[in-house]
Amino acid sequence: MLLHVVHATTYDYAPAVKTAQHVAHLKPADRFGQRLVRHSLRVSPEPVQWSESVDVFGNTACFFGLQSTHERLHVVADSIVSTAAPTAPHDSLPWEEARERLSYHRGAEYDPAAAFLFASPYVPRHQHFLEYARPSFRARRPLHEAARELASRVHADFAYASQATDASTPALEALALRQGVCQDFAHVMLGCLRSLGLPGRYVSGYLLTEPPPGQSRLVGSDASHAWVSVYLPAERGPGMWIDLDPTNNRVPGEDYVTVAIGRDYGDVSPLRGVIHGGASHTLHVAVTVAPLPEGEAAPTIADPNDKEHA
CATH class of the missing domain: 2.60.40.2250 (Immunoglobulin-like)
Known part of the structure; x- marks a missing residue:
């Protein structure tokens, strides 16, 4: 497109x-x-x-x-x-195994995705994020499946309210409020992933303003938008990043434009x-x-x- x-x-x-x-x-x-x-x-x-x-x-x-x-x-x-439409994700590892592959081990090969494991100015690692994420990350559940459910839960549990937060609102505050804008939805999901020991990066970009006939208008389509990228380690070789949009509860497609990636909005x-x-x-x-x-x-x-x- x-x-x-x-x-x-x-x-x-x-x-x-x-x-x-x-x-x-x-x-x-x-x-x-x-x-x-x-x-x-x-x-x-x-x-x-x-x-x-x-x-x-x-x-x-x-x-x-x-x-x-x-x-x-x-x-x-x-x-x-x-x-273009994104590449379909490969079968993902259980989330615990994915976490283990990104953990530091002496002599292990460095994976650049590990840079997105840590707390950032807007997104700390915290017990409250762990508690919110746990229902989606059951034992031995494939990482892709668990992350997709987490994005769906953020979409369902949080109200989109443009006046509830601003650009400086910390992710923990947005988690407590259960409302905010796309930036807050992305920050909360990132807080959950990183608190579990899983890499997540913040993605800024845009959405198609007017959708094709018969499709509903997406939230955030008349302003800058933000969503999340989750890293799926592979059994062998490099893993892949997949994008998830918790604001609209969908996988970004060819109607999305990526501008930049970072640890959080501040980057x-x-x-x-x-x-x-x-x-x-x-x-x-x-x-x-x-x-x-x-x-x-x-x-x-x-x-x-x-x-x-x-």
């Missing part, structure tokens, strides 16, 4: 911001079974500093600095991404920065993801004040 993604972010400041430095994770990944066809990032006012780098998780991070006084920051990421927030001034601000975010017929050129959103960086 060919998808056209437009992610527009606008900050209005009062009083004006004098200088600012920002980091953006807005460039869709050119991996994970998808292909980045085209990408541009337009920023107004015009940055005086601009650079792109790849972070420790393989994500593209864009840094830009602003030195002119401004009352508004406008950032538009415009991308075309070719997506992959779409836009963050440090500003001098702007004691208060209002934020407006608009995301549109639309299918694009093969060979058709995508329209662009023009703004004469924007500077475009491919």
Whole structure:
């Protein structure tokens, strides 16, 4: 599927911001079974500093600095991404055996997935997560089956409530509230996996805005979305990561676009920065993801004040 993604972010400041430095994770990944066809990032006012780098998780991070006084920051990421249905998971090991394979043993071969076993700033390992996860992780149950049920339980037990939490809400607080947004659903599930000794990574991205006829609109389809990747070790050789979306209780498909992966939201927030001034601000975010017929050129959103960086 060919998808056209437009992610527009606008900050209005009062009083004006004098200088600012920002980091953006807005460039869709050119991996994970998808292909980045085209990408541009337009920023107004015009940055005086601009650079792109790849972070420790393989994500593209864009840094830009602003030195002119401004009352508004406008950032538009415009991308075309070719997506495909995910590979079906292999028969997974019992979850206890999978955990054992990722545990440290002297002389054992290192598996990069082990980097996602540990607590992170938003997601601690905690007894409360263990207690919530245990009903799904019965003895000798295949890991894929247990993780799928855990995602379904989070979907059923938690209410989607956009005003209940914010970007800084810790996963334990979301677990206690039993409500939140996609970020919270992902953080809770990650807390459960890691507390069991299983790797889990946070995935940021997008959903198709308007589903095909006859299909219901998914939660999170008009904003950035977040879901979870679970690692399935193999009997021999490298294992595989599978994605699960607890917010919508489904396996992400070709109607999903992956932007970045990390330990939690803090690693992959779409836009963050440090500003001098702007004691208060209002934020407006608009995301549109639309299918694009093969060979058709995508329209662009023009703004004469924007500077475009491919």
